[in-house]
Amino acid sequence: MIRLVNVNKYFYRGDPREVHALKDVNLSIQSGEFTVITGPSGCGKTTLLNAIGVLDNVSEGEIWLEDREIAHLPATQKTDIRLNSIGFVFQAYNLVPVLTVEENIGFIMRLQGYSDEAIRIRVREVASILQIDQKLDSLPNFLSGGQQQRVAVARAVASKPKIILADEPTANLDSKNSTALMEMMKELNRKEGITILFSSHDEYVMKNARRTILLNDGAVVSS
Amino acid sequence: MFKTVAHMAYQNAFLRKSRALLLVLMIGLSMAVMVGLEGLYDGMSQHMIEKTKRSDCGDISLFAPRYRTENSIVYHISNAGKKVALLQGMKGVRDAIWRIESEGLAQTARKSRPARVVGIDVADEEKFGRYSDFLQKGSLEFGKDGAFIGNVLADKLKLLLGSKVIFSMQDSSGQLQSVALRIKAIIHTTNIMLDDRAIYISRQKLNKLLSLPPKSATQIAVLAGDTEVKTLQQHIKKAFPKLDAKRFAALYPQLKQTQQLLDVFNEISFAIVMTVVFIGILGVMYVSVLDRIREFGILLGIGYAYRYIRLQVFLEALFLALAGFVLGSVLGLLFLVYLKYHGLDLSVFSSGMSMFGLDSTIHAVIKPGYFVSTFIAIVTASLLSIFLPLRKIKRLDPIEVIRSIG
Ligand SMILES: Nc1ncnc2c1ncn2[C@@H]1O[C@H](COP(=O)(O)OP(=O)(O)OP(=O)(O)O)[C@@H](O)[C@H]1O
Numbered sequence: 001m002i003r004l005v006n007v008n009k010y011f012y013r014g015d016p017r018e019v020h021a022l023k024d025v026n027l028s029i030q031s032g033e034f035t036v037i038t039g040p041s042g043c044g045k046t047t048l049l050n051a052i053g054v055l056d057n058v059s060e061g062e063i064w065l066e067d068r069e070i071a072h073l074p075a076t077q078k079t080d081i082r083l084n085s086i087g088f089v090f091q092a093y094n095l096v097p098v099l100t101v102e103e104n105i106g107f108i109m110r111l112q113g114y115s116d117e118a119i120r121i122r123v124r125e126v127a128s129i130l131q132i133d134q135k136l137d138s139l140p141n142f143l144s145g146g147q148q149q150r151v152a153v154a155r156a157v158a159s160k161p162k163i164i165l166a167d168e169p170t171a172n173l174d175s176k177n178s179t180a181l182m183e184m185m186k187e188l189n190r191k192e193g194i195t196i197l198f199s200s201h202d203e204y205v206m207k208n209a210r211r212t213i214l215l216n217d218g219a220v221v222s223s
Numbered sequence: 224m225f226k227t228v229a230h231m232a233y234q235n236a237f238l239r240k241s242r243a244l245l246l247v248l249m250i251g252l253s254m255a256v257m258v259g260l261e262g263l264y265d266g267m268s269q270h271m272i273e274k275t276k277r278s279d280c281g282d283i284s285l286f287a288p289r290y291r292t293e294n295s296i297v298y299h300i301s302n303a304g305k306k307v308a309l310l311q312g313m314k315g316v317r318d319a320i321w322r323i324e325s326e327g328l329a330q331t332a333r334k335s336r337p338a339r340v341v342g343i344d345v346a347d348e349e350k351f352g353r354y355s356d357f358l359q360k361g362s363l364e365f366g367k368d369g370a371f372i373g374n375v376l377a378d379k380l381k382l383l384l385g386s387k388v389i390f391s392m393q394d395s396s397g398q399l400q401s402v403a404l405r406i407k408a409i410i411h412t413t414n415i416m417l418d419d420r421a422i423y424i425s426r427q428k429l430n431k432l433l434s435l436p437p438k439s440a441t442q443i444a445v446l447a448g449d450t451e452v453k454t455l456q457q458h459i460k461k462a463f464p465k466l467d468a469k470r471f472a473a474l475y476p477q478l479k480q481t482q483q484l485l486d487v488f489n490e491i492s493f494a495i496v497m498t499v500v501f502i503g504i505l506g507v508m509y510v511s512v513l514d515r516i517r518e519f520g521i522l523l524g525i526g527y528a529y530r531y532i533r534l535q536v537f538l539e540a541l542f543l544a545l546a547g548f549v550l551g552s553v554l555g556l557l558f559l560v561y562l563k564y565h566g567l568d569l570s571v572f573s574s575g576m577s578m579f580g581l582d583s584t585i586h587a588v589i590k591p592g593y594f595v596s597t598f599i600a601i602v603t604a605s606l607l608s609i610f611l612p613l614r615k616i617k618r619l620d621p622i623e624v625i626r627s628i629g
């Protein structure tokens with residue numbers, strides 16, 4: 001479903017001036033996979049996820065989403081792909097502080113123009129899988145870190161994107177909350193067949209994945 | 224989606240309570256002051272115009288041709304009583320009145336000044352322009368040798384009630400005529416052309432003194448009813464083709480100028496207040512956008528289009544501005560109502576004020592237009608104020624924000 005062909009990424013700022021952050025990356029990810037990207041700090045995990053999510057440009061190479069090359073589209077079309085085909089979970093600050101949990105989860109669907117009723121039903125469905133259905137009326141600031149990340153995952157999956165990209169979703173969580181989040185993501189992957197690609201260097205998290213992609217210094221070591 | 228954007232905008236606008244409150248107060252208070260000033264300025268100019276119309280020229284005045292250029296009683300209107308009666312019967316005329324006047328010299332034992340003597344009928348003047356309003360001192364009865372005098376002229380000639388004054392003028396045959404008069408009343412019309420120069424005596428008496436046939440007039444003044452003055456002027460011109468019918472604006476160009484000056488004051492205070500509103504919203508929105516730059520970055524990252532952010536920021540500014548407008552409307556209305564019924568006492572500046580033909584107490588006027596125009600201005604100010612904050616977001620690369628989290 002996702003295919004990276006000879007992807008290279010250079011950064012020209014900072015020290016050293018030129019960083020070759022992704023080196024000839026060739027990868028393919030099938031629909032329904034539950035995959036973790038891992039590797040030492042600075043190996044390029046975030047860069048890779050941002051490239052797949054068309055948040056950041058690549059320097060060379062192609063990224064195919066199904067039968068469409070997406071790495072070289074104009075900005076507005078990239079926004080469109082991010083909205084409609086990809087679900088994002090970031091490490092923190094995912095949620096809109098002034099919206100309730102329910103509104104946050106339904107946010108993407110609302111952007112996509114779903115009806116109130118459709119949103120209401122779907123929000124409840126994913127909220128119950130992620131065990132935040134008791135908190136639908138709360139504001140994000142009144143939730144724990146773990147709960148906030150579950151809301152972020154719920155928002156990402158609610159609109160049934162083709163793939164969910166999560167860059168270290170558990171990095172700010174303790175082991176108990178990390179475990180819970182992983183379990184729930186796995187369940188979503190199994191129940192709804194959603195493709196999930198995430199990065200982590202947490203041992204336990206990695207063990208949970210069905211497939212592990214190991215990066216080192218910008219290159220894929222094993223996958 | 225609009226609902227969600229509007230909801231987010233509303234929540235964010237009032238998220239920082241004290242910041243929002245301060246801005247709303249600032250907008251509300253400055254708007255109230257501006258609306259109050261507008262009402263006062265309008266009150267001033269309306270008041271000036273109204274008093275001048277009542278004490279002198281009405282909406283339209285009729286003169287014999289050449290009277291206004293030659294300023295001589297040779298050019299008078301004869302049978303003015305009949306003409307006034309005709310005018311009073313005309314559609315669109317509220318009232319009409321005739322007067323006779325002549326230039327001359329007023330003297331006391333020690334002082335003399337050029338002045339004009341105006342022949343009036345007190346009852347007619349009362350009906351036409353509530354003449355008794357202008358009475359500052361004394362009583363409005365001429366008796367045998369009584370005269371009224373403008374308050375400024377009285378000061379200059381050091382005349383008090385009961386003082387004697389001699390007025391000399393040329394009659395219609397060119398003979399010098401003098402009359403001894405006793406001051407019965409001091410008149411304050413706020414029309415400087417009268418207060419500084421006029422001595423009023425009985426109309427009949429002046430006609431006789433000038434050796435004119437009875438009911439000869441130099442001026443017929445007409446107050447318009449509901450009809451538009453321009454139309455009425457045309458009707459009158461048709462009915463009295465031999466007379467010169469002039470509208471107020473042509474007779475008192477300087478009042479028109481004063482009004483224009485007040486309009487400029489109005490525009491300046493309007494501009495100042497709008498700048499205050501603009502800068503206030505700009506500041507608050509700028510800080511608020513900077514506060515949330517991470518939130519906007521994430522939103523852009525997950526596919527929230529820039530145009531939604533633009534709408535959201537605009538609505539935020541608008542909500543704050545509208546809250547200010549509502550407060551400003553309430554305060555402004557209260558202020559205006561107070562100024563309308565109690566007036567603003569400017570007696571400290573009264574000597575300067577009466578030079579402009581103003582009373583020392585000014586009563587405001589209330590027009591819905593004040594609120595409509597501030598509404599438009601406030602919406603415009605909030606629209607303009609978001610450009611700078613939006614530029615911050617436009618330049619924002621979500622990737623920077625997202626990287627800064629990890
Ligand atoms: N904006 C940037 N400008 C310059 N160099 C960058 C930039 N972003 C990342 N890099 C460099 O690219 C390389 C890959 O960084 P990346 O953030 O992808 O690593 P990572 O695997 O996500 O690390 P971590 O586990 O610490 O999050 C690093 O050497 C980093 O210094």
Ligand SMILES: [Mg+2]
Binds near residue numbers: 045046047167629
């Ligand atoms: Mg990283």
